[in-house]
Amino acid sequence: MADKNEILSAEAEAKLRQPIDEHIGAIQQQINALRKDGTDQVIALNSHIDAVKRDKSLTKGERDSLIQADRTRLVKAKEVEGKNKAQVSELIGQAEAYLKEHFDKDYYQPVVASCAAEKVAAKQEYDQQLATLDQEHKATVAKLSDHAEIKEENYIHKNKLFDAKMTYQVRQRAIKDRKHAAFVYQYHMLDLLRMSKFSFQENLSQRWENYKYTFNRRDFLLRNGLYFAIVFVFIILCIITPIIKGTSLLTYNNVLNILQQASPQMFLALGVAGLILLTGTDLSIGRMVGMGMTAATIIMHQGINTGSVFGHVFDFSKMGLWPRVILALVVCIVLCTVFTTIAGFFTAKFMMHPFISTMANTLIIFGLVTYATKGVSFGAIDPAIPSMIIPNVGGFPSIILWAIVAIIVTWFVWNKTRFGKNLYAVGGNPEAASVSGISVFAVTLGAFVFAGILYGFGAWLECARMVGSGSAAYGQGWEMNAIAACVVGGVSFTGGIGKISGVVVGVTIFTALTYALTILGIDTNLQFVFSGIIILVAVTLDSLKYMQKK
Numbered sequence: 084m085a086d087k088n089e090i091l092s093a094e095a096e097a098k099l100r101q102p103i104d105e106h107i108g109a110i111q112q113q114i115n116a117l118r119k120d121g122t123d124q125v126i127a128l129n130s131h132i133d134a135v136k137r138d139k140s141l142t143k144g145e146r147d148s149l150i151q152a153d154r155t156r157l158v159k160a161k162e163v164e165g166k167n168k169a170q171v172s173e174l175i176g177q178a179e180a181y182l183k184e185h186f187d188k189d190y191y192q193p194v195v196a197s198c199a200a201e202k203v204a205a206k207q208e209y210d211q212q213l214a215t216l217d218q219e220h221k222a223t224v225a226k227l228s229d230h231a232e233i234k235e236e237n238y239i240h241k242n243k244l245f246d247a248k249m250t251y252q253v254r255q256r257a258i259k260d261r262k263h264a265a266f267v268y269q270y271h272m273l274d275l276l277r278m279s280k281f282s283f284q285e286n287l288s289q290r291w292e293n294y295k296y297t298f299n300r301r302d303f304l305l306r307n308g309l310y311f312a313i314v315f316v317f318i319i320l321c322i323i324t325p326i327i328k329g330t331s332l333l334t335y336n337n338v339l340n341i342l343q344q345a346s347p348q349m350f351l352a353l354g355v356a357g358l359i360l361l362t363g364t365d366l367s368i369g370r371m372v373g374m375g376m377t378a379a380t381i382i383m384h385q386g387i388n389t390g391s392v393f394g395h396v397f398d399f400s401k402m403g404l405w406p407r408v409i410l411a412l413v414v415c416i417v418l419c420t421v422f423t424t425i426a427g428f429f430t431a432k433f434m435m436h437p438f439i440s441t442m443a444n445t446l447i448i449f450g451l452v453t454y455a456t457k458g459v460s461f462g463a464i465d466p467a468i469p470s471m472i473i474p475n476v477g478g479f480p481s482i483i484l485w486a487i488v489a490i491i492v493t494w495f496v497w498n499k500t501r502f503g504k505n506l507y508a509v510g511g512n513p514e515a516a517s518v519s520g521i522s523v524f525a526v527t528l529g530a531f532v533f534a535g536i537l538y539g540f541g542a543w544l545e546c547a548r549m550v551g552s553g554s555a556a557y558g559q560g561w562e563m564n565a566i567a568a569c570v571v572g573g574v575s576f577t578g579g580i581g582k583i584s585g586v587v588v589g590v591t592i593f594t595a596l597t598y599a600l601t602i603l604g605i606d607t608n609l610q611f612v613f614s615g616i617i618i619l620v621a622v623t624l625d626s627l628k629y630m631q632k633k
Contacts, residue, residue, distance in 0.1 A: 089200035091193065099190050100268070103182070103539030107272050110178045114276065117171050124279070128157045129289055140400035175276050186269050194265040198258050205258065209251040216243050219303030263296045274505035309571060309621050315591055320599040332599055339480060345594035346486035347548060349587070351492045351565040352572075354534035356586045359569050360510040361530055362578035363430065363437035366446035366566050368538060371422065372558030374452050375415040375542025380553030382411040382466035384548070390459040400465075408468055411546070423450060427531025431524040452555035473548040485544055489537065494583040501530055511579025549562070561610075567614055570594045570621045593617075 091099070115298070134147045135141065220240040227233050270289055273281065281289070325330040331337075351372070355365045381388055387398040399407050426440040473482040496504040508516040509526045517523050546553060572589030574581030600610050 089196055090204065091197040091270045096194060096197070096265075099193055106181055106185075107178050107276075108131040110174050110181075111272075114171055115160070117167040117174075118164075118532050121167050123173075124160035125157060125164055128153045128160060128339060128401075141177045145378060151249045158159070158243055159369070163277075171236055178276050181267060182272065191269070195262060196531075198262040201258050202255065202460050202511065205251060207409055209247065210246050213244065216247065224421060230349050233429070245360060247583060250626065259296065263292070263510040264353050265290050280512050305624050305627055306573070309617070310588075310592075312557045312620070313571070313596065315618065317592075317595060317599065320603065322595075327601060328604075332371050332602065337598070339478075339483075341591070341598050342486075342549070342577075343480045344598065345590050346480075346482045347541045347545040348561065348568070348594065349486040349590050350489050350544065351561060352568045352586050352590045353489055354537035354541070355562070355565045355570075356493075356569045356574050356581060356583075357506060357530040357534055359507055359566070359574045359576060360438060360579065360581050361437075361527060361575060362510060363527075364441065364535065364566060364576075365423070365437065366562055367422065367426070367427070369558040369560055369563035370448040370452075370555075371535075371538045372542045372545060373555050374418055374422075374448050375539055376546045376549075376551075376553035376557045377452055377456060377461060378414045378418055378553070379411040379543050379546035380461040380464055380551040380566060382405050382414060383468050384461060384551065385463065386467040388461055390456055390461050401439065404465065404467060404471060407465075408472060412539070412543045415543045415546075416536055420535030420540065422537065423531040423535030423604065427528040430531070431527035449555055456555060456556055460552055460554040462551060463547065467551055469547045469600060473544065485540075489540065490587055491582060493537070495535065495538065497583060506530060507579050509579075543592055563614065563618075564593055565590075565619070567618045570618060570625065573625075573626050576622070 117202050123146065127311075132150055132153050135146055135153070138146070141149070220236065223236050224233055254565050267289075270281070270285070273285070295319065306500060353369050355368060358365050369611070376503050381392065381397050384397075384399070388396055390396075420446050426437065429435045431438050431441045472482060473485070475481070505516065505521045505526045505593045506529075506581075508519070508521055509523050513523050518528075542558075545558075551600070568589035569581070569586055570576070570589070571592060572585030572587070574579070574585060574589075596613070597610060600613065
C-alpha cells in the first residue's frame with residue numbers, strides 16, 4: 084500500500100523549494116546588477132546593430148551613424164563586462180555549489196519519492212474504483228430481466244469504465260508533469276545564472292530527461308517496429324547462414340560487399356526521396372539506370388563498339404581515358420535530367436500525378452533505348468577505367484566514398500538551403516506554401532532535376548562497378564528497391580516527412596537483406612515476395628502514424 088504521508092501537497096513542495104529560491108534568488112539579483120551595464124548592454128547593442136544593418140528604410144549615412152554610436156557604447160559596455168567578469172563568475176560558482184549540495188537532496192529526491200507514492204496510490208484508487216463499478220454493475224444487471232435494459236446497462240457500465248480510465252490517465256500525466264517540472268527547475272536557475280551555457284554532461288542529462296518525459300510506447304513502436312522486425316530477421320539470417328552454408332555472414336569482406344552494392348542505389352534512393360517528400364514517386368528509375376549504363380558503356384567501351392545506336396557505330400577509343408570518363412558522366416547526367424525534367428514539368432504544370440508522368444517516362448525510355456540499340460548489350464568498358472573512378476585502396480572500395488559524398492550533399496541541400504526548406508513546406512502543405520510565396524512549380528521541378536542528377540551519377544558508378552555491360556534491360560526493378568528503401572527509412576508518402584539518415588538506413592537494410600538471402604541461395608522470386616511484405620508493413624505503419632496525427 085502507498086504511504087499517504089510521503090505524498091507532498093503543492094504547498095509542501097513549495098516550502099521545500101523556498102530556501103533554494105531565496106538563496107539562489109539573492110545571488111541572481113547581485114549578478115543581474117553586475118550585468119546591467121555590462122553584459123546586458125553588450126547583448127542589447129549587438130542586437131540593435133544587427134537590426135540597423137537589416138533596416139532598409141534607413142539611408143547609408145543614417146545607418147552608419149547609428150552603428151557608430153552603438154559601437155562607441157559597446158566599447159564601454161564591454162569594459163564594464165570585463166571589470167565585473169571575475170565577480171560574476173565567483174557568484175555563479177557559489178550558486179552552483181549551493182545547488183549541488185541542496186537541490187537534489189532537499190528538494191528533487193523528496194519530490195521523486197512523492198511522485199512514486201502518488202503513482203502507487205493512484206493505481207490503488209483506480210483498481211478500487213474498477214472493482215466498485217464492477218460490483219455495482221453486477222448488482223444492477225441481476226435486478227434486470229429485459230434484454231434491452233441489460234444492453235443499456237452494459238453500455239452505461241462501459242462508459243463509466245472509460246471515464247475512470249481517462250481520469251486515471253490524467254492523474255498519471257499530472258504526476259509525470261510534476262516530476263519533470265521539478266527536474267527542469269534546477270536547469271532553469273542555471274540557465275539564468277549562466278545565460279543558457281550548459282556543459283556537455285548537462286545537455287545530455289536534459290535530453291535524456293526530455294526523451295523519457297515525451298516517450299510514448301505506441302508512437303515508438305510505430306516509428307521503429309519495422310526496424311526491430313528487420314533486425315531480428317537479419318540476426319536469424321546471421322545465425323542460420325553458418326549452419327546452412329558453413330560461412331559467416333558478418334565478415335569484413337561481406338560488409339564491404341554490402342556497402343559496395345548499396346552505393347549506386349544510394350544515389351537513386353536519395354533522388355526519389357525528394358519526390359516522395361512531395362507525395363510523389365518515380366517509376367522510371369530502373370529504365371534511367373539502363374539508359375545511363377548503355378550510354379556510359381558506349382563512351383567508355385574499349386575500342387570500337389560492337390553494337391550500333393540508330394544504325395551508327397561509335398568509337399570513342401581515340402579520346403583519352405579521363406575525357407571519356409568525364410564525357411560519360413556528363414551524358415548520363417544530361418540524359419537522366421532531361422527525362423526527369425519532362426516528368427517534373429508535366430507534374431508541376433498540369434498537376435499530373437508523378438505515377439503517370441514517370442510511368443510514361445518508363446515506356447518512352449525503354450522504347451527508345453531498345454529501338455536504338457536493338458536491345459543488345461554493349462559489352463565491357465575499358466578495364467583501366469574502374470580503377471580510375473572507384474579504386475580499391477588497401478582493399479577498401481572507394482565507391483563507398485562516392486555514396487558518402489552524395490549523402491552529405493543531399494543532406495546539405497535538404498537542411499541548409501532555401502530550396503530544401505521549401506521542399507518540406509510544399510510536401511507538407513502545397514496550398515499553404517503557395518500562399519506563403521513559395522513557387523510550388525519551381526520546387527517540384529527542382530526536385531525532379533536534382534533527382535535526375537543523382538540518377539545520372541548512380542548509373543555512371545554502376546557502370547564502373549559492373550565494368551560496363553550496359554543494356555536497356557539493366558536496372559529493371561531498381562525503382563522498387565529505391566522507393567522501398569525510402570519508405571522503410573521513414574520518408575512518408577503523406578508528404579513533408581523524412582530524413583536523409585532514414586534513407587541511408589533503408590538502403591543499407593534492403594541491400595544487406597538481399598545479400599544475405601542470396602548467400603543462402605533463396606530464389607530471386609521469393610526475395611521479391613519478401614521485399615513486397617516489407618513495403619506493405621512499412622506503408623501500413625506510416626499510414627497508422629498519419630491517421631493518429633489526424
